[in-house]
Amino acid sequence: MIQFQARSGRFNFKNKTHRATLAVLASTLVLAACATTGSASASSDSDDEAPRYAAAAPMGEGSAGPFPSTYQRYPGRPTALVGATVFDGAGGMIANGTVLFRDGEVVAVGGSDLSTEGYDVIDATGKFVTPGIIDIHSHLGDYPTPSVDAHSDGNEATSPTTPEVWAEHSVWPHDPGFSRALANGGITSLQILPGSANLMGGRSVTLKNVPSRTVQGMKFPGAPYGFKMACGENPKRVYGNRGRMPSTRMGNFAVNRQTWFDAIDYANREDADRDLAMETLVGVLDGEILVHNHCYRADEMALVMDMAKEVGYRVTAFHHAVEAYKIGDLLAENGVCSAIWADWYGFKMEAYDGILENAALLQQAGACVVIHSDSENDIQRLNQEAAKAQAAGQRLGIELSDADVISWITLNAAKAMGIDDMTGSLEPGKMADVVMWNGDPLSVYSRPERVWVDGALLYDANDRSRRPVSDFELGQPGEGDVK
């Protein structure tokens, strides 16, 4: 992410790219430190062997761990979308297709011969249906709008390694950006990551894009945690400027490796005190937490993959990965996804070699492609970004079907977030996260017409009552506008 990185080439007075100042972040340290105490709870005193106080179990997915998801799907009607061009997210395309969903789940996907008895039938002739779009890299909620310093909660930039912080504790559920991502982008699931100031930035959280009073009410039930890491310029600049390690790329690796070795020692000690940072790292070593590594340069990605082998963890995805096309073979061999922009380049040295053909060349090499946003604006247009990357590849003569390109922003993202058994494609039994577009989603002229999350209609372009308005926007100019 580039929250620290002014894209100075952008002509911009609205501070879009200058959200965080280190001074402000540093001043929050005291508050953050205070917030980490006092989390113990009384245990049952009927068991003499148990300590008097014990915190809840440190690990566990979704509702099993602390801060469990309280999300429950909203009511929906049994719905049949009929006559649409259907991209199933898994590389399939059905012309004149039918999609059936009820009770929050996809029931069937097929042709015009599917019976729609018992369903509310929506004539989707001329329209397109896809799974809900998934953004694997967002800072909605932890860098919400308005982008004021008081909202700058994405980087705990007080130490180069902060595996102990969890992005969910920074997410402001009233960020107006969630509603724009839903209405204009058809986003139904998204991963909120800590920023990239730190080598180890903390845990991510995966959300359903559902308005909620609490972050727990958005947490994707059963989604594994992610772990944000960052290569390159950001960590070495942030800490080097303070005269501390790391100030170089070699320093980045030294700090990372030593921290991993400490985690291995911790994991091997049976009498270790609870350590939030080490618990996250052990979760990674155990394969329960997925590594999402911000990394631009090809040579650095190659080094990170070897570091992962040395330590014994797996990199799930490189994020931004502007130079991934230079090592598509290595990425394919190691089974690492690249979560990338279509066309960002040039705003920092390590982004100098960005090219439009990145996604296509990766696909050609057999590597996994995900298109991400890292932006409260581009998250509203992931479909268009994917289309740009597709066209660039086609100009090179690389075959990229529309259905495959849709998978870049649906199933591939779900796989890299560890939620592909639940969402990301239109398959019977999966969550009914569905977008009906008013035209080809790979065209600039198309927009979501309706969006369902777990079978509940949460956006309808033709019904103003199905358009969420955040608390922040109530009573403000433009409240409830089409945006």
Add this chain to the structure above:
Amino acid sequence: MKRLLTQQLALAASAIAIAASPAAAQDFVIANATVATGDGSEPIEDGVVIVEDGRVTYAGAADGRTYSTDRVIDVADAWVTPGLFATVTTLGLWDVGAVSESNDTRAGGSPFSAALDVAPIVNPTSQHILVSRSAGITRAATTTLPSGSIFSGQGAMIDLDGDANPVMRARAFQMVALGERGGRLAGGSRASAFVLFHAALREAQALSGSTGTPQTTEITIDDEVLLSRFDAEALVPVVNGTQPLYVSVERASDIRSVLALRSEFPRLDMVLVGAGEGWLVANEIAAAGVPVIADALDDLPETFEVLAATQSNIGRMQRAGVQVAISANSGTNPRNMPQAAGNLVALQRIPGASGLSWGQAFAAISSVPAAISGYGGQAGVLAPGAVGDVVIWDGDPLEVGSVPTRVFINGVEQSLASHQSRLRERYRDLDESDLPKAYDR
């Protein structure tokens, strides 16, 4: 081969204000084109574009006239448009955003603000110029940004042909930040920004001999100079109305206050930049006859001055009669201007939203920004007398997948190569069986 087209040269008596480069320019005729002239009209099927001596002499339907030429480009129904006009940009002023040594866009440590002048520092072979050109942008407004004070310095109009003379017009406009940003730069409040602005213009009036006595004192905060004598002198053409003043402002109430400045400084030739809440005061902007350069896609309350931001902003202002260009900053790069325009076309099908027709949207990235920049009828449009900036596309130019296949500036065909295109060619495959990639070029 000499071909006779059923097309006759429409002679154009044009007042030439842009120096063409006829030396390398070849006359040519583009035939069988889907022509979008950029004037706001819808595309013309089976169209023809004729360029002679670096200028357009005809663009429109093949109407049966005859014309004889050596060079016919049969584009087989491809789209043909004028070159895009990007405003406001920093093209040619930086290489890598975060590499401060390579980045001349902000001079926050400088004792100068309004006096800054980008004309001598534009690098015509900057990669961003090459990348923008390969995306169909042929001309642009470029400027430093308000950093040390509320004034940006003097921007220039440039062409993107990469030759030794990128500057079409030096000191073409001044910019001032008067919203939230202006308030921060002026010491922490919009109130200070407005006082500084008034003081600067009064000083400029005095220097120009129109009113009062010039003062020589600087306005400073500690070591920071907010206005020097050189800056005040640079504002003389602004206060005289001979140099347009671009005002960066977003909030509806701030826009009203800016429009009211003309009661005190009646000759100000203003352009609003940003105007994120412009739709709330669209009638007042229209009545004032002030053009707007607006971001097309901002729809979030990024700051408290754009609480009412919506993608319908441009459409609503246009309906109220405001002349609006789509800002080149609507995406991450100027090359995304067509995407921004296409999105405004998409809004036409969203109930409650205000979009643009295809023709209006394309005009908002071609003829309208050109007109706001002082090149009405001369750039950003395919019409007799206009510069021979012609772009041939591989699809609908507003579609996200489309790119130019050929670009002409002043009738001269341009290279579409850049650092990016070279990387693309090098990494088409990863074969290093004979030699490392460093030998592959």
